[in-house]
Amino acid sequence: MTFAIFSPMKMPFRRLALGCVMAVSLAAAPALAEKPADTAPQSFSLSNGMRVLVIPDHRAPVVTHMVWYDVGSADETKGKTGLAHFLEHLMFKGTKDVAPGEFARIVDRNGGSENAFTSYDYTAYYEVIASDRLPLVMELEADRMANLRLTDEVVYPERDVVLEEYRMRIENNPMSALRQKMDQALYGPHPYVRQVIGVKKDVEGLTREDARAFYDRYYTPKNATLVVAGDIDAEDLKPLAEKYYGVLKNRAERIEHDAPPVKPLAKSVREVVHDKRVGEPVWLRTYLAPNYVALSPKEGAAFDVLGQILGDGTTSRLYKALVVDQGIAAAAQSWYSGGRRDSGGFGFYAIPRGRASFADIEKSVDAVIGNLLKNGVTGEELKRAKTLIEAGSVYARDDQKGLANAYGSALMVGVKPEIVHDWPSYVKQVTAGDVMEAARKVFDGTHYVTGELLPEEKS
The missing domain is CATH 3.30.830.10 (Metalloenzyme, LuxS/M16 peptidase-like)
Known part of the structure; x- marks a missing residue:
């Protein structure tokens, strides 16, 4: 698993911007002028408020299935930083019907790949798989959206994994120390000032109860968006989405973001x-x-x-x-x-x-x-x-x-x-x-x- 940060300060060798993604991924050069008309996105909402976006692409019998949660590290509270990334790890630790680690093995056995990433503003989970296996990954994702099992036996060892990741990516990386100081100067009191992975002292103190409360508050259909790109149209996806996601009940309302504004610098x-x-x-x-x-x-x-x-x-x-x-x-x-x-x-x-x-x-x-x-x-x-x-x-x-x-x-x-x-x-x-x-x-x-x-x- 990885945590993706859309910030130039994180990867100075690349222009990591949404506009770069839009311009590079979607800008229509002359060779793309003849792209099929059905490449335009199609959107709808489910009965429980979950949003769905479809990007048809019928060139190969493959789909990319993504579930986006409208919560990231910028939404964490003081003293509980790192929860968004920590829960990303825990989402692979199983449900009542799927054992820990089995999610990835099922996807792999069916010829697919999967992963997840956390950012300041969102968390996303994805699978790339043959289009006839789409119902399988939808069922798996819906299951862990509603039925994640969090026990001491999986939570605390995984917290140690995150802390090791912190040591490798943050403490052993001099550039990370410089980025942190620069972000503190640039963003002031805004949550963008801290690392997505969280403050080490906070991560060390995260509990099973913290993870469960975060999951119950944010991992709910009203706070989620399904994006599917590939060999499918909205007409075919909608009944599948209603079958697997539309039946899920909301545990909370959609999140309201309330971070302080980023103010202009008073001096360099x-x-x-x-x-x-x-x-x-x-x-x-x-x-x-x-x-x-x-x-x-x-x-x-x-x-x-x-x-x-x-x-x-x-x-x-x-x-x-x-x-x-x-x-x-x-x-x-x-x-x-x-x-x-x-x-x-x-x-x-x-x-x-x-x-x-x-x-x-x-x-x-x-x-x-x-x-x-x-x-x-x-x-x-x-x-x-x-x-x-x-x-x-x-x-x-x-x-x-x-x-x-x-x-x-x-x-x-x-x-x-x-x-x-x-x-x-x-x-x-x-x-x-x-x-x-x-x-x-x-x-x-x-x-x-x-x-x-x-x-x-x-x-």
């Missing part, structure tokens, strides 16, 4: 981490930015195009300036991330080369941003950025699981399915002026958080 902040395990210095910078829900679809697409022009790939301004022309960086990248419920962000990443210092990196990054704000983007840059975004989609559309994930993650943060489906048209509409408006919102007179990861200082 610098965070530094020295660690003997660091092999090469890393420089980071993050700005707050609007998320997709706060923007019109065209404005959101403009932020994606800005990210592409400024720092995505070897043709970007940042890469050409720092890596190719000046030779002061071994790697350089920037990205826009708009796929969280409560905030978006824009990040920068660079590894100095040779004797270049962080001061050299910062000076050049500021020059690239300043040149953009002063002189704008060219028609050639705009065209290339759109082409690159669309070209990637030609291959990404073959990833059925990616389609299900794109739509599901969009729904969880408040983006409507029709916006995801029509995203290519918004990318095509973006003008140079739109890109500049996005750039000014992020960079013009705003503050940011800088991070420096360095080897341990010599005494």
Whole structure:
């Protein structure tokens, strides 16, 4: 099991944004103009309030079945952090009719694969399997939505597993320490400030009763969304969904999110981490930015195009300036991330080369941003950025699981399915002026958080 974090601060080598998912997975390059009409999403609700979304794709007799719960680490209470991720682990520990670990074995015996992930804003469980086995995985997921068994014998050993995961991913990772300090400066009192896996002291104290209360409150049909992509239509899925999920009773009402707002920074902040395990210095910078829900679809697409022009790939301004022309960086990248419920962000990443210092990196990054704000983007840059975004989609559309994930993650943060489906048209509409408006919102007179990861200082 994994916990997926849609944050640029978690994986600096990739542009992990909902818009990236939408643009890459769903943007219609010319080769996709002849896609079947039935690829448009189809949605309906069950009698108990559970939402259902279908993305037909009849190219192969395979389906991706996902159940999304509208709860993530940002919804946890103080002192009980880590519950969302902990319960993700426990969901594989069995029900009255399915023994611990048997869920995965059943899926595997039927030629499928399964997994789950937790984010700040949601938790999701998925299976990829032959379409004639869809009723099987629906029955399994419905069973553990309603009948999860939590005993001391499974809860506390699994808590030890999570703590080991914490040691491996957080305590043994110097970059994680820097991210934590930067997030604290960037998000203030908002729950995005902490790791999805939780605060170690809190995780150590989680009990079976905590897990059961969390499960009963959030793992209920009204707080769940079923997304199925693949060889099926809404007409065929609806009776199956009613049979397996529609009969489940709600244990609670739909969640109301009440996290404090993410406020603009009053000043720029610098965070530094020295660690003997660091092999090469890393420089980071993050700005707050609007998320997709706060923007019109065209404005959101403009932020994606800005990210592409400024720092995505070897043709970007940042890469050409720092890596190719000046030779002061071994790697350089920037990205826009708009796929969280409560905030978006824009990040920068660079590894100095040779004797270049962080001061050299910062000076050049500021020059690239300043040149953009002063002189704008060219028609050639705009065209290339759109082409690159669309070209990637030609291959990404073959990833059925990616389609299900794109739509599901969009729904969880408040983006409507029709916006995801029509995203290519918004990318095509973006003008140079739109890109500049996005750039000014992020960079013009705003503050940011800088991070420096360095080897341990010599005494």
